[in-house]
Amino acid sequence: MSSWVSLLVHATGDYFKQIQMPKKSQNKRRGGDEEAVPPKWSKDAHTDEASSLCFQSPKDLFESLIQPLKSEQFFSEFWEKKPLHLQRFGSDGPSFYHTLFQLSDLESLCSEGLEYYRDVNLVRCVNGKKKVLNKKGKVKHGALTTNLIRNKASIQFHQPQRFKDELWKIQEKLECFFGALVGSNIYITPEDSQALPAHYDDVEVFILQLEGEKHWRLYNPTVPLAAEYSIESEQKIGRPTHDIILKESSESLETRRQLAATLRIVAEKMESGMLEIRSTHMKKDFIMNRLPPYCQQQHLTPSGPIPALEDTVSLCFKDHMIITVEASQQGTDQSTELVVFVLHSLKNSRKSHMMGEVQIEEVDWKISKGLQFPLSHLQAVQQLQDAELLPLKQLKLPTDVAKLNLALALWSESLLHVI
Known part of the structure; x- marks a missing residue:
């Protein structure tokens, strides 16, 4: 939604x-x-x-x-x-x-x-x-x-x-x-x-x-956002919110009471920490379909010096990227592990914006519009997102090779600028 x-x-x-x-x-x-x-x-x-x-x-x-x-x-x-x-x-x-x-x-x-x-x-x-x-x-x-x-x-x-x-x-x-x-x-x-x-x-x-x-x-956009949270939680809170909204008259006092009771349960479980708000799908949908940054095309391709360990860097287009932690299938045994995805909208099509056209298949989209890192890289990625400027050597990763590889991957997607 x-x-x-x-x-x-x-x-x-x-x-x-x-x-x-x-x-x-x-x-x-x-x-x-x-x-x-x-x-x-x-x-x-x-x-x-x-x-x-x-x-x-x-x-x-x-x-x-x-x-x-x-x-x-x-x-x-x-x-x-x-x-x-x-x-x-x-x-x-x-x-x-x-x-x-x-x-x-x-x-x-x-x-x-x-x-x-x-x-x-x-x-x-x-x-x-x-x-x-x-x-x-x-x-x-x-x-x-x-x-x-x-x-x-x-x-x-x-x-x-x-x-x-x-x-x-x-x-x-x-x-x-x-x-x-x-x-x-x-x-x-x-x-x-x-x-x-x-x-x-x-x-x-x-x-x-x-x-x-x-x-x-x-x-x-607040109403559909709240509705999605409730729908995602319907297995935990009983009757689905969308079922109440769509299948019964909104004028009915009983309908209003059921909806109010459902939302109270959601609010209580969120407040107590018992209910996790899984908004990753909405974030990915937004990033995949939104407009690319308003800038010249050359700014959306890797440029400037390649990052080195002694450099200070800055993350670019922060408003156009999201960081998610998701399960990723590895190998042929279909086992899963948590990984970090850095997804962005730099390669989105302006010509298909809001036209109801699917830009790219989900599997290919993860490859062409984002990066995947081990879960151990999460803190370092968040460092870059929170800082205006950051020396590469200060990245919270165990080795210099890991620090440099992270920087090179982000630079290759035009998400990192060397100062």
Whole structure:
């Protein structure tokens, strides 16, 4: 079960003053279809302005999104308690959000070989029902803008962080902050039009809004996280939590009592140390499917001097790696022993992020996206994770050869930098 967060960017209103209607071509293509001439785009008024978002750390980015609030205040006063609606008015709005998506991005995105349904939907609410106006095959820019203006259709881009660097940069940091996958969708809706029928999302939501232009939603990943802990423990606490939730009416007083009793048992056993929270599967699922770090490709391949015993080193991409201790089969007798896995997301595919595509088989993934060490290396790996800088000779391993081999293995995965 994966926990996730969703970002939604919604462009309406004055955004569409930039669009001019496509002109009909005088010449018809074979088959009688008319080719729409791409519209002319006015230069975005804020193209050269710097973003107001702060990327120094995941927490800094999140707080720059919810400013003037601080994250502590947000989680103590709003998270799972009450809605938060932040608006950016006047000149503050465009400078705050303009780098996320502009109408001029439509044409460049279409050149990426987008396909209807997989990447783009054309939708409109007609008589209270959703009407899909998609064509077959590749998305053409002219046809897209024609539907936008003439048919009052809304354009929905699925997971634009696959193509738009600024969204990749933002979502990668938010994934570090929340410890959950962060997906996004872009909706572009003409004035006096409706994309979808009235509906609601049964999750915790807060919205960041640039008046008349963009909306962001973040969905709370806490509920599935708690549910997984209970499901993993169902053999110890009796009736499964998901069975109570899914098979009975949530309005029933008896259902609520059973669920409350189950969660109390879980809480008591966790507090007393009788119940182990096995979240390794969730951690691995998150690492396997999250965005790779926002950086140039050369930083994701081994570079710099090879570590030597006299060097001081620093662990790289700490936010993109996890350390787990798991049983590993050894030899042909199927015997098991505990080993240390250092898993990371440096080799993840940005193009398949949040698209429901399995990136790699589990067995191969352990080899290509992580390292395996003996259990005796756990303390040394944790040393590197906890320290900003660490002389290799101070690693808590019995021999210099073991220290050097650990450093070389991490360096080969671009996880270690020699100072």
